[in-house]
Amino acid sequence: MHELMQIEMDRREEREMRGVGLEEALREAGKEVCGILSRTLEGRELSNEEALLLAGIDGADLMALVKTADEMRRRDCGPEITYVVNRNLNFTNVCVVGCAFCGFSRGPHAKDAYFHSHETLLGKAREAMALGATELCIQGGLPRDLDAFYYRDLLVAIKAELPGMHIHAFSPMEIAYGVEKTGMGLREYLLLLKEAGLGSIPGTAAEILDDGVRRALSPNKLQASQWIEIVRTAHGVGIPSTSTMMYGHSEQPEHWVRHMSILREIQKETGGFTEFVPLSFIHRKTLLYRSGHARAGSTRREDLIVHALARLFFGGRIRNIQVSWVKLGFETSLECLEAGANDFGGTLMEESISKAAGAMYGESVTAEQFRGLIRSIGRIPAERTTGYGIRRRYSGEEEEGGEAGAAREEAAKGRALDGTNCG
């Protein structure tokens, strides 16, 4: 009962929050928070100490942070909320790494283990192209017996048939595995993949870039320094990447700040991040949670803080802050899109990683649904390319009529309860 009352109070507070203007919100905030936010609005870079203070706020201070981030988003990105029409292809769920936060991976002999053939993947890629997708997002588990040149061969097979398709594929963990399997140097290997058609890489496998936290999440995974080296090297050879952070598990706010600080430094050096995607931890089916080593995912307050703080902390250097609707659900995603975020991510068409772990929103969304949701908060939908080129801006409602209302009903269904955390 107490919990339900708290949720109702939170929602009332949030509804009130939407009606409040920036100046009023700043007036209501404490002096220190108001000072930090005002200086950020004047263009001063947020320090780690200031970010840590903001990471712990609530109430009127949080309202002021949200309003400030929304204003910074307006200045950086304008009124559009972008999305990409893409398809996720998870070629295998067999993995030897054993991350404690993963609900997706299976042993090679599990009943539901799979490894799709090139032909199956090509069929899905053709289908995606026919449905208007401009991007394929390809990731998978790490099976012990993976062919050394599997990633390259998959790129070549898809590009031979669909040369115009952007391939966004292979996390730094998979890149490290490819390097290990082939025995090639990192730079040389990345150039090989680029030559084969790799357009960009997902900045997943970052979780929290702190080796203490990483050891608890997954002792077999690449270390923070390896993730940084792979991403820097990729940027250096002209392969851009996204950046991510998994939060809501065993980490503390200081880890968010250190993690974002590392990303900001990389971005100053390379300019290779296209976006930042906070990934809330989906706890229910994970060993990490069941063994008592993690909290039960993020709270709404944390979701708002992380997205808003990212907008301020990156100060336009990483211009795009993406919501992960698969993990947050639509309602919280929309709230985060009014708290500094500007991108809805991809339609996905198929997202077997989250689906396998029971996520409510893991499968797909149509571009029309995205546009309805975006309009429901008074913003302008725009379809983009992977690299944030605008393909089409939907400034009128002429072709979609009542989508906003229907989409809002969808949004009211809540957030994902289970899922995975592979990103």
Ligand code: SF4
């Ligand atoms: S998160 Fe990725 S690397 Fe870790 S167990 Fe799951 S599939 Fe394997």
